[in-house]
Amino acid sequence: GEDVEQSLFLSVREGDSSVINCTYTDSSSTYLYWYKQEPGAGLQLLTYIFSNMDMKQDQRLTVLLNKKDKHLSLRIADTQTGDSAIYFCAEKAMNYGGATNKLIFGTGTLLAVQP
Amino acid sequence: SQTIHQWPATLVQPVGSPLSLECTVEGTSNPNLYWYRQAAGRGLQLLFYSVGIGQISSEVPQNLSASRPQDRQFILSSKKLLLSDSGFYLCAWRPGLGRGEQFFGPGTRLTVL
Numbered sequence: 001g002e003d004v005e006q007s008l009f010l011s012v013r014e015g016d017s018s019v020i021n022c023t024y025t026d027s028s029s030t031y032l033y034w035y036k037q038e039p040g041a042g043l044q045l046l047t048y049i050f051s052n053m054d055m056k057q058d059q060r061l062t063v064l065l066n067k068k069d070k071h072l073s074l075r076i077a078d079t080q081t082g083d084s085a086i087y088f089c090a091e092k093a094m095n096y097g098g099a100t101n102k103l104i105f106g107t108g109t110l111l112a113v114q115p
Numbered sequence: 116s117q118t119i120h121q122w123p124a125t126l127v128q129p130v131g132s133p134l135s136l137e138c139t140v141e142g143t144s145n146p147n148l149y150w151y152r153q154a155a156g157r158g159l160q161l162l163f164y165s166v167g168i169g170q171i172s173s174e175v176p177q178n179l180s181a182s183r184p185q186d187r188q189f190i191l192s193s194k195k196l197l198l199s200d201s202g203f204y205l206c207a208w209r210p211g212l213g214r215g216e217q218f219f220g221p222g223t224r225l226t227v228l
Binding site for chain 1: 164205215221222224
């Protein structure tokens with residue numbers, strides 16, 4: 001079946017780097033995404049990466065993609081208390097006809113930033 | 116720019132009562148629309164999606180239904196709520212064409228007592 005896996009919890013100290021990991025299932029996925037969810041709020045799209053890229057950097061965020069191992073990571077530099085949230089990775093669901101209208105979400109990683 | 120609205124923000128309903136949650140999108144035409152439920156365990160469960168007016172795809176059989184009476188309006192309904200319907204309901208949209216990322220509304224917290 002389709003399963004996108006993430007570790008449940010990560011705790012870091014303010015100012016350190018955070019690395020959130022994700023393994024996805026479908027090597028034919030064209031786009032992969034990272035979302036952030038603050039308590040009681042909807043999901044906010046943070047960034048995305050196209051499958052022909054290995055890395056994408058956007059200010060404090062760095063996305064690394066290893067297609068061979070189907071592994072995606074999100075690195076947050078200089079982590080702040082405002083970064084405390086749940087982070088979801090997602091892949092574009094594919095079928096034999098190509099891309100579908102759906103995303104497959106991971107289980108989410110709760111990032112706790114200690115002052 | 117596009118915005119997505121959901122209401123109500125919170126709702127407390129007795130078991131067996133009806134439900135109607137509304138989602139509207141502004142600033143775009145012919146979006147794909149989605150309803151998700153997020154239980155306390157955190158994962159997102161896709162309930163319904165729609166690629167156009169009157170076109171609804173159901174992902175999980177249950178006592179919920181969805182309707183899309185207008186291009187930018189998506190409604191989630193139930194005739195009789197169950198305790199297990201409690202959760203955080205999220206509406207999302209995406210452009211009909213593009214990379215595929217979805218944009219989420221603020222959510223509705225439903226508690227069934």
